[in-house]
Structures are given as structure tokens and as C-alpha cells.
Amino acid sequence: MAMEAGIDPSRTGVLIVDPQNDFLSEGGAVWDLVGNGVKETKVLENLVELREAARAAHVPVFYSPHYYTDEEYERWQHLNPIDELMFDRKMFQEGSWGAEFHPDLAPDENTRVLAPHKGLSNFWTGDTSLQLRQRGIQTIILAGMSANLCVESHLRDATENGFDVIMVKDATTGPGPEATQAAYTNYGFIASEITTTEEIANRLRGASSR
Amino acid sequence: MAMEAGIDPSRTGVLIVDPQNDFLSEGGAVWDLVGNGVKETKVLENLVELREAARAAHVPVFYSPHYYTDEEYERWQHLNPIDELMFDRKMFQEGSWGAEFHPDLAPDENTRVLAPHKGLSNFWTGDTSLQLRQRGIQTIILAGMSANLCVESHLRDATENGFDVIMVKDATTGPGPEATQAAYTNYGFIASEITTTEEIANRLRGASSR
Amino acid sequence: MAMEAGIDPSRTGVLIVDPQNDFLSEGGAVWDLVGNGVKETKVLENLVELREAARAAHVPVFYSPHYYTDEEYERWQHLNPIDELMFDRKMFQEGSWGAEFHPDLAPDENTRVLAPHKGLSNFWTGDTSLQLRQRGIQTIILAGMSANLCVESHLRDATENGFDVIMVKDATTGPGPEATQAAYTNYGFIASEITTTEEIANRLRGASSR
Amino acid sequence: MAMEAGIDPSRTGVLIVDPQNDFLSEGGAVWDLVGNGVKETKVLENLVELREAARAAHVPVFYSPHYYTDEEYERWQHLNPIDELMFDRKMFQEGSWGAEFHPDLAPDENTRVLAPHKGLSNFWTGDTSLQLRQRGIQTIILAGMSANLCVESHLRDATENGFDVIMVKDATTGPGPEATQAAYTNYGFIASEITTTEEIANRLRGASSR
Numbered sequence: 125m126a127m128e129a130g131i132d133p134s135r136t137g138v139l140i141v142d143p144q145n146d147f148l149s150e151g152g153a154v155w156d157l158v159g160n161g162v163k164e165t166k167v168l169e170n171l172v173e174l175r176e177a178a179r180a181a182h183v184p185v186f187y188s189p190h191y192y193t194d195e196e197y198e199r200w201q202h203l204n205p206i207d208e209l210m211f212d213r214k215m216f217q218e219g220s221w222g223a224e225f226h227p228d229l230a231p232d233e234n235t236r237v238l239a240p241h242k243g244l245s246n247f248w249t250g251d252t253s254l255q256l257r258q259r260g261i262q263t264i265i266l267a268g269m270s271a272n273l274c275v276e277s278h279l280r281d282a283t284e285n286g287f288d289v290i291m292v293k294d295a296t297t298g299p300g301p302e303a304t305q306a307a308y309t310n311y312g313f314i315a316s317e318i319t320t321t322e323e324i325a326n327r328l329r330g331a332s333s334r
Numbered sequence: 335m336a337m338e339a340g341i342d343p344s345r346t347g348v349l350i351v352d353p354q355n356d357f358l359s360e361g362g363a364v365w366d367l368v369g370n371g372v373k374e375t376k377v378l379e380n381l382v383e384l385r386e387a388a389r390a391a392h393v394p395v396f397y398s399p400h401y402y403t404d405e406e407y408e409r410w411q412h413l414n415p416i417d418e419l420m421f422d423r424k425m426f427q428e429g430s431w432g433a434e435f436h437p438d439l440a441p442d443e444n445t446r447v448l449a450p451h452k453g454l455s456n457f458w459t460g461d462t463s464l465q466l467r468q469r470g471i472q473t474i475i476l477a478g479m480s481a482n483l484c485v486e487s488h489l490r491d492a493t494e495n496g497f498d499v500i501m502v503k504d505a506t507t508g509p510g511p512e513a514t515q516a517a518y519t520n521y522g523f524i525a526s527e528i529t530t531t532e533e534i535a536n537r538l539r540g541a542s543s544r
Numbered sequence: 545m546a547m548e549a550g551i552d553p554s555r556t557g558v559l560i561v562d563p564q565n566d567f568l569s570e571g572g573a574v575w576d577l578v579g580n581g582v583k584e585t586k587v588l589e590n591l592v593e594l595r596e597a598a599r600a601a602h603v604p605v606f607y608s609p610h611y612y613t614d615e616e617y618e619r620w621q622h623l624n625p626i627d628e629l630m631f632d633r634k635m636f637q638e639g640s641w642g643a644e645f646h647p648d649l650a651p652d653e654n655t656r657v658l659a660p661h662k663g664l665s666n667f668w669t670g671d672t673s674l675q676l677r678q679r680g681i682q683t684i685i686l687a688g689m690s691a692n693l694c695v696e697s698h699l700r701d702a703t704e705n706g707f708d709v710i711m712v713k714d715a716t717t718g719p720g721p722e723a724t725q726a727a728y729t730n731y732g733f734i735a736s737e738i739t740t741t742e743e744i745a746n747r748l749r750g751a752s753s754r
Numbered sequence: 755m756a757m758e759a760g761i762d763p764s765r766t767g768v769l770i771v772d773p774q775n776d777f778l779s780e781g782g783a784v785w786d787l788v789g790n791g792v793k794e795t796k797v798l799e800n801l802v803e804l805r806e807a808a809r810a811a812h813v814p815v816f817y818s819p820h821y822y823t824d825e826e827y828e829r830w831q832h833l834n835p836i837d838e839l840m841f842d843r844k845m846f847q848e849g850s851w852g853a854e855f856h857p858d859l860a861p862d863e864n865t866r867v868l869a870p871h872k873g874l875s876n877f878w879t880g881d882t883s884l885q886l887r888q889r890g891i892q893t894i895i896l897a898g899m900s901a902n903l904c905v906e907s908h909l910r911d912a913t914e915n916g917f918d919v920i921m922v923k924d925a926t927t928g929p930g931p932e933a934t935q936a937a938y939t940n941y942g943f944i945a946s947e948i949t950t951t952e953e954i955a956n957r958l959r960g961a962s963s964r
Contacts, residue, residue, distance in 0.1 A: 202892075202913075202916055202917070202918050202946070203946075204913055204918075204919070204943070204944055204945060204946050205942065205943055205944075205945075206943040206944060243913060243914040244910060244913070244914070244944075245910070245914060248911070248914035248915075249914065262832075272936075272939065272940055272943070273940075273943060273944075276940075277910050277914075280874060280875070280907050280910060281878070283832075283834055283873060283874070284873040284874070284875060284878035284879070284907075285878075286832055287832070288832050289834070299943075302935075302939050303939055303940075303943075305932075305935075305936070305939075306902075306935070306936035306937075306939040306940050307936075309902065309932050309933055309935075309936040310902055310903075310906075310933075310936050310940075312835065313834070313835055313836040313902070313903060313929075313933075314834050314835075314836060314874075314903075315834060315835075316832070316833075316834050
């Protein structure tokens with residue numbers, strides 16, 4: 125894959141996972157776990173820049189949101205530790221402020237909001253794969269929250285579905301430095317390419333001007 | 335499978351596909367194709383009865399809806415004939431009257447609305463499988479619209495995921511008698527059991543009183 | 545989709561479902577159910593011709609086989625009627641003559657044998673989707689056995705994964721005329737295009753000579 | 755989930771990923787990367803013990819193997835770094851010694867060999883989910899190679915399919931200490947429970963004697 129040489133806007137999409145207040149805003153459900161990383165890595169600012177570069181390049185941006193209902197908090201029977209944490213804190217509660225998209229990332233005319241995912245990955249409980257294939261997309265530029273959980277699961281499943289994935293490593297972070305490092309380690313094996321917001325934004329802008 | 339002997343409410347769910355005006359109301363997008371069947375088979379009345387029997391038995395009812403956006407009508411590149419028909423007629427258009435649930439089937443406190451499906455089956459582009467497994471459900475009582483398209487795809491995929499499926503043959507119909515017959519033929523091979531609304535409603539009521 | 549105008553060999557694959565003795569040879573496990581249809585429609589001869597035309601066009605042929613073990617016959621707990629029929633007759637028994645590919649369709653250097661499917665569709669319990677995507681394939685020419693069961697499930701799942709599917713209607717048949725008719729009815733809604741062996745073979749040969 | 759209190763053998767399966775020479779034997783394709791970890795953690799010895807305890811408890815053991823053909827090495831178009839490493843070294847080459855199961859783990863009468871996976875996870879390109887559901891299995895005891903790649907992908911996908919997963923942390927290792935640490939970090943979020951071979955073997959033996 126010689127993607128480093130250029131981006132084909134007609135076959136590329138940006139996929140942003142969980143750009144919601146519970147992850148990206150002070151006061152969000154897990155801000156105590158991710159806030160430092162979000163601020164230090166400038167995840168929010170980088171997502172904003174990534175989104176603008178995509179729009180300029182006529183590359184569509186897909187949001188993969190994460191929602192739960194009160195009934196799900198009550199009824200689900202098979203919870204792992206991250207589920208238990210989310211359920212205890214009523215993270216991603218439908219209709220709550222925490223589940224809303226961060227105001228700086230409110231969907232615009234270039235944003236397509238996918239079905240919400242219920243596990244870590246939209247490929248299992250949402251419509252990502254079909255939505256991208258129906259638009260001829262082969263290359264995914266992937267970012268969002270959190271690095272080693274939902275983002276990494278989207279990365280893994282994208283490759284299982286035959287997509288090429290470019291990870292934007294400074295447009296994501298994990299719940300703590302160890303979690304972020306775990307993600308970076310695994311990206312090194314699984315992502316087609318790892319890049320930064322600045323670098324991929326430049327390539328997107330270059331693609332749009334060709 | 336000796337399910338005929340009884341229903342275990344704690345391991346059973348009712349799954350209703352596309353209970354929306356475009357299928358079930360006069361003036362819906364494909365009423366010209368399905369209306370006669372809906373009326374003759376009393377699909378709407380049977381769905382109402384099925385839903386009430388399920389509620390009485392404390393068996394949850396899941397809706398698998400079908401929605402499209404204007405952007406999808408415009409951008410999807412790989413359409414088959416049924417897609418083309420739906421897209422031409424703007425069937426299931428998000429926010430339209432046609433995409434709303436039929437008023438007699440408005441979700442109540444026993445209804446869980448799944449993610450919308452984008453192809454024929456929620457198992458590929460929605461969250462059915464995980465939602466049912468998270469509630470310990472093994473047996474699906476399946477009904478809705480239309481018989482040989484979305485309903486049959488849900489049936490096929492439920493079996494691929496290891497569920498037992500009881501088809502309610504008079505709570506569904508197809509776009510024309512030939513389509514309905516095709517569905518019935520295939521149900522005979524693929525469904526664990528085929529039943530009627532009256533029969534399964536009685537079993538549900540019996541289960542709830544045990 | 546203006547595929548009728550031509551085939552792009554670099555983005556096309558032929559997918560043949562269950563080309564095994566149990567379906568295609570006298571004495572096979574369900575020959576009593578499918579034999580008349582196989583003979584009258586010349587399914588075997590048409591599969592041979594389809595395969596040769598594909599090879600001439602440098603279009604790869606994928607086999608999706610179907611196997612069961614004795615342990616599976618004994619242990620599986622959730623059987624539908626077609627499973628029960630297959631299990632009673634020990635159809636597709638690993639290592640048996642019935643599970644072998646028909647001798648006229650023995651894999652050649654242009655054949656890639658996929659993982660076996662265990663339900664009706666290889667997309668759920670095999671590797672079809674990734675194998676096709678890894679070779680850049682977007683259009684599937686679909687044939688094999690049987691028309692309304694495994695073949696139709698492959699068709700449905702191919703569309704859920706965003707592929708275009710051309711059905712070869714005389715290179716398949718069902719267990720009886722009613723089953724075949726059910727398949728044809730459903731193909732009319734779900735397949736991107738329906739064709740015959742002679743027609744698609746001509747298009748493949750034309751594509752290869754461009 | 756109060757699984758710590760006991761194992762229900764009728765609803766439990768052991769799933770071992772890639773127990774093949776290329777990972778577990780000196781001279782295997784990536785022994786230079788995993789050999790130290792395999793030896794220090796006693797992965798092979800622990801897998802042998804796990805398998806014996808499962809057999810004693812009448813808990814079935816499933817192998818998820820990994821194979822590639824020469825044609826796949828040549829034709830696949832969308833490779834990530836771990837694919838490139840495996841393909842360069844012809845890892846898991848069908849018919850090779852490296853692709854064989856380690857001799858100490860040769861399948862016995864309690865072993866069911868699943869379809870091979872082609873990406874990292876058998877849930878996408880194999881038959882794990884249906885095989886386990888068809889046997890009534892709800893809890894997976896997971897081990898094998900390598901910790902942060904194929905094993906972790908099986909873990910993630912098992913949870914997406916509603917299974918409970920008990921990770922056996924000393925019956926796996928990664929390609930280097932950083933990779934192993936990444937896996938352990940992620941298991942802490944995603945696995946229902948993390949245990950050791952000795953502990954789970956004792957529980958299995960206790961379950962079998964009840």
C-alpha cells in the first residue's frame with residue numbers, strides 16, 4: 125500500500141468514534157480517566173482540524189456514536205469491566221448531555237452519523253461496513269475515543285472487512301497513559317499506517333487541490 | 335426442539351420487522367404492492383394481538399426499523415432492484431410519516447427499538463444479536479414486513495447466529511401473492527417452527543400464567 | 545449499475561456454492577429432492593461452462609463448500625427442518641464421497657476453496673467477504689446449490705456486505721419446483737442482475753479478449 | 755457475573771487460538787519474537803494443562819487455527835504490518851510444519867478444530883460463534899497465541915457476540931514484553947475475568963467432580 129504518496133478522496137472516509145461529551149468535555153462521565161490525555165494530546169483540537177481538512181477535500185466524515193438506554197443499564201446480563209464502569213456511571217445515556225456530540229464537533233453537512241454501537245465496535249452492532257462500501261470507500265482515516273477500547277476495536281474490525289486504515293495517533297487517547305500505550309503498541313501491528321493530524325490534514329488538503 | 339410444548343418467557347423475545355406506515359398504512363410507499371395482503375391476512379391486527387400477548391407474558395418485543403436519509407438515496411452506489419424501488423419512492427425516509435411506526439403499534443413500555451437496519455437484515459447493520467444475547471434470549475418469535483425480504487433475511491440470519499425462530503405466518507405478508515408464497519416455502523425449510531398469531535398468542539398467555 | 549455493458553475481470557469473481565456430490569451426483573444425499581432439477585436445468589453442465597469461461601477471462605472461481613462432522617451431527621442443539629434433513633441423512637459428512645466436489649468440478653489452478661460454511665451462508669461462518677475484498681472484487685457471479693437455501697443466503701449476505709451480485713439462474717436449482725420458484729422470485733428483488741450461463745459466459749469471454 | 759464461584763461445564767468451552775508450531779516451537783516462523791515469552795511464561799505447558807483439565811471436566815476444547823496459501827501470499831492487496839510480517843515469512847503456510855499443531859497439543863477426542871481464521875479473529879472469517887451457540891456454550895475460557903493480536907481479537911469479538919470470556923493470562927504471550935503488556939492492559943477492560951492456568955484448572959477439576 126503506497127498510500128503515503130497520496131489520498132484518493134473518492135475512495136476515502138474519515139471515521140470518528142464516540143465524539144461525545146462523556147469523553148471530550150470536562151464533566152463528562154469518564155473525564156477523570158481521559159481528561160489529562162485529551163488535554164495534553166489536544167484530541168479535541170485535532171479532531172476539529174481533521175474534520176475541517178476532510179471537508180475541504182470533499183472526503184466524508186462518519187461518526188460512530190455510543191448510546192445506552194436505562195433499560196439496557198438494567199437488563200444486560202453479560203458485562204465486562206468496561207461495561208460495568210460505563211453502566212455504573214450511566215455513560216452515553218440516551219438523551220443526556222454526556223451522550224451529545226461535543227459542541228465543537230456538531231455534525232455539519234459533511235457528517236454522516238452512523239447507527240450507534242452497543243459493544244466496542246460499530247462493525248458488529250452498527251452499519252459502518254455497508255455505509256462505507258455503498259460509497260466506494262476503501263481507506264478509513266480513523267480517530268476518536270478511546271484509543272485502546274472502541275477506537276482499537278473499530279480498527280481491528282475494519283481490517284477484518286478488508287479496509288485499509290490510517291490511524292491518527294494524536295486524535296485519540298486512552299483512559300490513562302498505560303491504556304494509550306497499549307493502543308499505540310497494537311496500532312503498530314494492525315493499522316496500515318500511523319500518522320498525525322497535521323500530516324494527514326496536509327495530505328487531505330493536497331488531495332483536494334489536485 | 336420441543337418448543338411446541340411451551341414457551342420459556344425468560345429466554346424468548348418477539349421480533350417485529352419494519353412495523354412502519356410505508357408498509358402497514360394506506361398511503362404508505364408500497365401500499366400498492368402489499369396492501370391487499372396486509373388487509374386480507376389481517377397483518378396489522380395480528381401484530382397488535384401478538385404484541386399484547388407478549389406483554390402479558392412479560393416477553394419483550396423488539397422493533398427492527400428501516401430508515402434512509404436523503405444523502406443515502408443520493409450516494410449509495412450498489413443498488414439491487416428492491417433498493418431501487420425503495421429509493422425511487424423515498425421509502426423509509428427519516429422523519430417522514432411513512433417511516434413512523436404505525437399508530438396502532440406505537441412503542442410502549444414493553445418495546446425496545448433496535449438500531450435501524452440499512453440492508454434487509456438488522457443482524458448485519460444493526461444490534462439485534464447482541465441485544466437479544468444480553469437478555470438471555472434464545473428463541474425469537476418473528477413477524478412483520480415484508481415476508482420474503484426483510485423478514486426472511488432476519489430469519490436466515492437469526493439461524494446463522496444460533497437462535498431458534500418461530501415464524502408467525504399470518505403476521506407478515508409479501509409484495510404480492512408470489513412473494514408471500516416464496517416466503518412460506520422458504521420458512522418451511524429454515525424456521526424452527528411455523529405458527530399463527532392465535533396459536534402463539536395462546537401459548538404466550540399460557541406461559542405467563544404458569 | 546451498468547454491468548450489463550461489460551465485466552471488469554479485475555473486480556469480478558465467480559462464487560459457486562456447494563458443488564458437491566450430495567447435490568450434483570446421482571446417489572447424493574438429496575438427489576431424490578434435487579436430481580430432476582439438476583438434470584432438466586443442466587446445472588452441472590452449466591457450472592462446468594461457467595467455470596471454463598471464468599478461467600478464460602482470468603476471473604477467479606471461489607468454491608464455498610459445506611461440511612459436517614459426526615460430532616456436529618450429535619451435538620448441535622438448535623436445528624431447523626433443513627438442518628434436521630441434512631443431519632438425518634449425514635449430508636456433507638467430512639471425508640465421505642457425498643462431501644467431495646463433483647469430479648467434473650474438481651478444483652483447478654483457477655479455483656480457490658473457501659472455508660466451509662456451517663449454516664446456509666459462508667458470509668457468517670466462513671471467509672468469503674474478506675477473501676473477495678483482499679482481491680479487489682466488487683462483483684460476484686453467483687451459482688451452485690441449492691437455489692433457495694444456501695445460494696439465496698449467499699446472495700442476501702453478499703448484498704449486506706455491499707457487493708453487486710449477478711445470479712446465474714440456470715446454474716442452480718432447488719429441492720423441487722416450488723423451492724426453485726421461491727428462489728427465482730426472491731432473486732428478482734435482491735440480485736443486481738439475473739442472467740443465464742450462456743449469456744454470462746459470452747460476456748466473460750468478451751471481457752477476456754478486450 | 756459470579757463465575758468465580760464455579761464453572762458450569764455444560765455451558766463452558768475452552769478456546770485456544772493458533773496452537774501451531776510457528777508460534778510454539780523453536781524454529782517456528784516468529785520464534786525470534788515470541789520464543790522468550792513462550793518459554794518464560796510456560797505457555798506450552800500451561801496450554802497442555804488447561805486442555806487436560808478441560809477434558810477431565812467434560813468441557814470441550816476448540817482450536818482456532820490460522821492458515822494461508824501461496825496464492826493468498828501473492829494476491830492479497832490490503833496488508834497491514836502484521837500481515838506483511840506473516841506473509842514475508844510464509845507463516846501459517848498450509849501443509850507446512852509451521853502450520854501444524856504443536857505435537858504436545860495434537861487434537862484428541864475432546865478437541866473440535868474450527869474453520870481457520872484469515873484475519874486476526876475467527877469470529878469474522880470462521881465459525882466460532884455458531885459452533886459455540888449450537889452447543890449451548892455461554893462462557894469461553896480463552897488462551898493461545900499471540901496475546902495482543904489474534905487472542906485479543908477473539909476476546910473482543912466474543913464480547914460483541916454476547917459471550918462471557920475468562921482470559922488465562924499465563925497461557926498466552928505476545929511478540930515481546932511491550933506487546934504482552936498491551937494485551938494485559940486491554941484484557942483488564944474487556945475480559946469478564948482474568949485468571950491463571952493453575953486457578954482455572956482447579957476450578958475445572960472442581961466442576962467435573964460435582
